[in-house]
Amino acid sequence: QVQLVESGGGLVQAGGSLRLSCVASGTIFSGRTLAWYRQAPGKQRELVASITSAGSTNYADSVKGRFTISRDNAKNTMYLQMNSLKPEDTANYYCVVPAYNYWGQGTQVTVSA
Numbered sequence: 001q002v003q004l005v006e007s008g009g010g011l012v013q014a015g016g017s018l019r020l021s022c023v024a025s026g027t028i029f030s031g032r033t034l035a036w037y038r039q040a041p042g043k044q045r046e047l048v049a050s051i052t053s054a055g056s057t058n059y060a061d062s063v064k065g066r067f068t069i070s071r072d073n074a075k076n077t078m079y080l081q082m083n084s085l086k087p088e089d090t091a092n093y094y095c096v097v098p099a100y101n102y103w104g105q106g107t108q109v110t111v112s113a
Helices: none
Strands: 004-007 010-013 018-024 034-039 046-051 057-059 067-072 077-082 091-097 107-112
Touching (some): 004 091, 018 091, 034 077, 046 067, 046 077, 057 067
Parallel strands (some): 010 107
Antiparallel strands (some): 004 018, 018 077, 034 046, 046 057, 091 107
């Protein structure tokens, strides 16, 4: 059974930083584009960032310059470094393999003003 396990969420003050990690079971990351999505209460799920197998990245306008997505294929792990966090970044963050529609269980990020 495929598993995507996120970690690294928590409560942080505005301006602070967090680093999210997503570890996959097996080799489902191999050769695939990966992504982070988030969903805040009462809002639609949105794409935060994505990274191709070659390392090309794409970011939502709202996080450009503050968030960095990366991956370590040898460790089957993806990361999201989040700096200069804002209260509007508060959401549940999900690790996703879009090609297979695999989603992790999510990790909560809460940014206080």
